[in-house]
Amino acid sequence: MPSSSVARWTRSALTLVLATITSLVGTMTLAEDVEMVIASGFGPTSDVPDPRARQNGWLANRAGVSETLIGLGYDMSMQPRLAVAYENLSPTQWKVTLREGVLFHDGTPMTAQSVKASFEKFDVEGHPGHNPRLSKLLGLESIDVTSETTLVFTTTAPNSAFLWSLTEPAAAVMKDGTDAFPLIGTGPFVFEMAQTDKTYAARGFADYWGGTPKLDRLVFDTIPDASVAALALQAGDVDLVTHYPEPEFAKLQEAGESQLFAVPTTRLYFMQARVNGGPLAEPALRQAISLGLDRDTIVEAALAGVGGDAAQTVFPTNMESWVNADLTLPYDPTEAQAILDTAGIVDSDGNGIRELNGEDVILKIRSYEGRPALRPTLEISQAMLSQIGIGAEIAMGEWNANNDALQAGEIDIHLQAWGTAPQGDPDYFPSTLAATGGSYNVGGYQNAELDELLEKGRTLFDNAERKPIYAEVQAILNRDLPLIPLFHKTQVSVGNGKIEGFRIHPSETYLASPELTIAR
């Protein structure tokens, strides 16, 4: 064999050996990484999802990639995050003091100037962080940098919900991306890659201001079918399933197996009634419906008893900052029938259905697909209402079409599910659904006292002063029942037994933290 050929072969063999060693070392390094795979019901909407655009912030906030100036605590109260202090200088001016020592994922420091630059992108059309919805929510006139760590936000009009709007995940502080760092945030995890509707991966950020994350890598895999997610957990392909199928969760709970997590969220399932016409214009009928619905049984049947918490008002009990804990919505069919009898809504022809103004009370109730608990809730409610002599024709439609139908008087009730406090502020839900002129007050409810309270609540800036106002708002809603609350959805999650540092947040928008890890 010629010597050149021998040399070539030797070089090839050495290259092969080196490549093998390199890959082995690489594998060993990867094997040492503490990685957590989380099965999630929804995934990124693009391969580089800027947290400020659209609803991308939900995933980025959960993954710990992006952070907001102000955060939400587990009791849904405001918590310092990238901002350590915030004060109201005038009805339209807010001074925000930034946390010192915060680094972006590319190693540069976060300054007042970089926060201003990030927020200005909401209005830049064509920029990946463009978000006209958030821009309108914040209603900013100007942002003034007053020092390296302080800014003054000026709004176009007095807005007591301004600070709450800063907790919205889209209000993230980001730097413009580069090839090396497509998304540059400040959170405990650095964006690594995303595949539309498929996966979202991030790596631990050693220089995180809140301490080095215990996890090296965090992956959110999208598995739309909850049953498959549960099987993937059993197969060891994922470590945590955030939305586990409720019947399976109930079985595990009964058997005392697995690592279970359950916390009520702010997502409310409720009936919106048409109160400006039709049978439900009669308040006694709405009261009777509320008393005739056994909310615990609905949760038992529709969500295996573990996926919901019977509602006592529009806010869940764990939303301690705002919930009016004195209110209840009891199940009392005897009282319901007594109220109907007193109001003259009786079954005079003996057909089992009571009459109002000489006509059988047969309510047209509609809901929509997309949330599995809605259909069984609709069916069980129909059966319960028949027990107190109220007939119901039920159907599934489309959410927008149902709103149109309720407004047009074609149906009497729209059964739906809403997050009642997406930014933690109590004004959003009643103002949108019950205030006169509210964008989704399609049931036509009008109450001057409620409008006045909401108006006042929006002009007050001290939460202690606002709390009694929203307590009264909840009391009025429970009394008039233009919206009949049924239950708050409980998020049920299951881990592989080794998950540490995980806690379900009632807003559903927080998950990753430096403490999150897998026990070895």
Added chain:
Amino acid sequence: MTHALIRLTGLFVVIFGIALITFALAHFAPGDKAQAIAHARYPDAMGIPPQILIDIRAEFRLDDPFHLHFLNWFGQVLRGDFGVSYSSGERVWAIFLGSLGETVTLTITSLVFGLTGAFILASLAARYPGSIIDRAAVVIASVGAAMPGFWLALLLILAFAVHLQWLPAYGTGTAAHLVLPALTLALWVMASQTRLLRSFFLDARAQPFMETLRLRGHSESELFYRHTLRHAMAPALTMIGLDFASLMEGAIIIELTFARSGIGSLFAASVLSRDLPLVMFLVMFFAVIYVLINTSVELVQRLSDPRMSEGNGP
């Protein structure tokens, strides 16, 4: 040639019809379009500020009359512009191309394995009618046809991912990820095609000319490969073509179940988020695929069967 031209003209008429119906369905669907767009852009934000809705109406010219709206859209479609996704803001065409590879890989793998299995089973069954193999083929075809795809998928995950831990339960990326979804769809193809191929083979074997050939001393293998197969191929091609088109649809459930990001899961996600540009594009895509496959099958049949092209077929 004339026939091909007529078919081609028909094809364009059908595609125009599909476009019109698809657009009309989306246009006249109940509910406010601006709300639908706002919801696709901001899922879970139930209360959309009125100003956003006004902006959306202006951006998409939603207040235009139907014919203007349709002509504007169809003109863009003819130029290859299917608009941008409401949810992600990316071009529909780019999103589609990004997902196409996974679905095509899944569909073709399933079709190849399913047809191979069906062909082996059906030919053995037709060769030995009434035998145990024949009965087994009928049982497999019946059970396979009766079992829903998502159920079979869950059973396969339970067996191969949870208990045996040989294969991943979900996802994409490696050949191992392809096995379970491809197997689910392949079993469905095998079940439906075994039943059909078996009957086509039996039908071909019962033709009078086969008896003549047998009397002339042709061997059974020769009869099968040279005559039975050829005779059965014409109807089989039609059914295989239709199966291929159905497979693209079957992929919707399978991709969702196995959390694969192909055309199927894209379709489901776009419908749930009311992402109308994507929905319209994908409805048109599936319809056009159906029409194209049917036309291709017919052309292939005409080429493979001289009686059809001479116009004196049965």
